[in-house]
Amino acid sequence: MSVERNTPMRALFFVVALLAALYAGYWFIGSSQVETRAEAALAQLESRGWEVDYTDLSTQGFPSRFDTTVTDVHLGSPDGQVRWDAPFVQVFALSYRPNQVIAVWPPEQRLLVAGQPLTVISEGLRASGTAQLSPDLPLDHAAVESGPLSVTSEQGWSASLSRLLGAIREAGAAPATYDVFVETENLVSPAVPVGLDLLRLDAQVTLDQPLNRHVTGTPHPRSIALREARLTRGDVAISARGDLAPDAQGVLAGEVTVTVNNWPGLLDLLQELEFLPFDRRALFEGAFRSLAQGEDRIEVPVTFTNGKVEALGLVLLDAPRL
Incomplete structure (x- = not known):
């Protein structure tokens, strides 16, 4: 057994x-x-x-x-x-x-x-x-x-x-x-x-x-x-959303919507960094104030076209090449 x-x-x-x-x-x-x-x-x-x-x-x-x-x-x-x-x-x-x-x-x-x-x-x-x-x-x-x-x-x-x-x-x-x-x-x-x-x-x-x-x-x-x-x-926030794609030359093209919370603080920051010349602050401040309509939040359409980045009718910089 x-x-x-x-x-x-x-x-x-x-x-x-x-x-x-x-x-x-x-x-x-x-x-x-x-x-x-x-x-x-x-x-x-x-x-x-x-x-x-x-x-x-x-x-x-x-x-x-x-x-x-x-x-x-x-x-x-x-x-x-x-x-x-x-x-x-x-x-x-x-x-x-x-x-x-x-x-x-x-x-x-x-x-x-x-x-x-x-x-x-x-x-x-x-x-x-x-x-x-x-x-x-x-x-x-x-x-x-x-x-x-x-x-x-x-x-x-x-x-x-x-x-x-x-x-x-x-x-x-x-x-x-x-x-x-x-x-x-x-x-x-x-x-x-x-x-x-x-x-x-x-x-x-x-x-x-x-x-x-x-x-x-x-x-x-x-x-x-x-x-x-x-x-x-700090209390300045910038966000963007949209669709982009390279054009025939490989340069980024498309449109995004940029949202800025506390746009006066953003202008202060850009001026502190010397990215915004003093003589151009009034131009941007007037445009932002018109967009904001009494608020500190704005939305700005930004386009990437013909190799340039444009917003508010101004050319900001060259679009990146991918």
């Missing part, structure tokens, strides 16, 4: 042992493939003329994760204008969901951009991405986030923010269409020396090619549906 009772237990033991052995084999094969693909990607950069150097590349995390770490990373472009140096970079993936990855950067990195040395200090800088399970590996969604982050140049300028969140996901509305969201808090840069409490972009963008493993070059926007572009400083 005891032999009969032990037979099912022995069978169960062997099944469990077999499954464990198979999973262990899967993990070691998978980790080997992860390392092989990472090494192949770095080798491909090297074959294109990039300078590639690192001390070690290894994968750990058995049994549930593929944790790949590259230490003492040094990458340099063929023309010597771009260089990246970091003590490490890590890429994490669950072994049972290898199509979802997380990349983690170190607290300090050094960059060389256009011959300009930069130091990047960050807290919790990481990115994540998920590809759909199909042969083309189309992007499903991705995000990048960070706590306090600063960039310091040896040429004497610096930029910083207290929080960063950027995200993109497939919209499904049309081929190669994506929802894009970017938000920063307490942004200070040479372009915005007074600092911005909040900077936000929320848009739906259609690209000239889908984001998948076959993507070539840099994808370019075909159309931009701007849900909200918003910046705030």
Whole structure:
């Protein structure tokens, strides 16, 4: 009787042992493939003329994760204008969901951009991405986030923010269409020396090619549906919404509606930054007062046409080229 009772237990033991052995084999094969693909990607950069150097590349995390770490990373472009140096970079993936990855950067990195040395200090800088399970590996969604982050140049300028969140996901509305969201808090840069409490972009963008493993070059926007572009400083807030697209020359064209809360405060801010000459303030103040009709909130149509950005019958600046 005891032999009969032990037979099912022995069978169960062997099944469990077999499954464990198979999973262990899967993990070691998978980790080997992860390392092989990472090494192949770095080798491909090297074959294109990039300078590639690192001390070690290894994968750990058995049994549930593929944790790949590259230490003492040094990458340099063929023309010597771009260089990246970091003590490490890590890429994490669950072994049972290898199509979802997380990349983690170190607290300090050094960059060389256009011959300009930069130091990047960050807290919790990481990115994540998920590809759909199909042969083309189309992007499903991705995000990048960070706590306090600063960039310091040896040429004497610096930029910083207290929080960063950027995200993109497939919209499904049309081929190669994506929802894009970017938000920063307490942004200070040479372009915005007074600092911005909040900077936000929320848009739906259609690209000239889908984001998948076959993507070539840099994808370019075909159309931009701007849900909200918003910046705030103190009690001054500016937001914009509308539809934009590149014209035949690749210059942004279309129309957006810009809403300003506390327009007198905006004029004060522009004058403080010397963006608004004193002799032109009266012109803008009269136009804004007429639009506001006794309120501190105005809406202004802004057109992007013939390579120019125009509002209130005035040419403000050149339209950007995409």
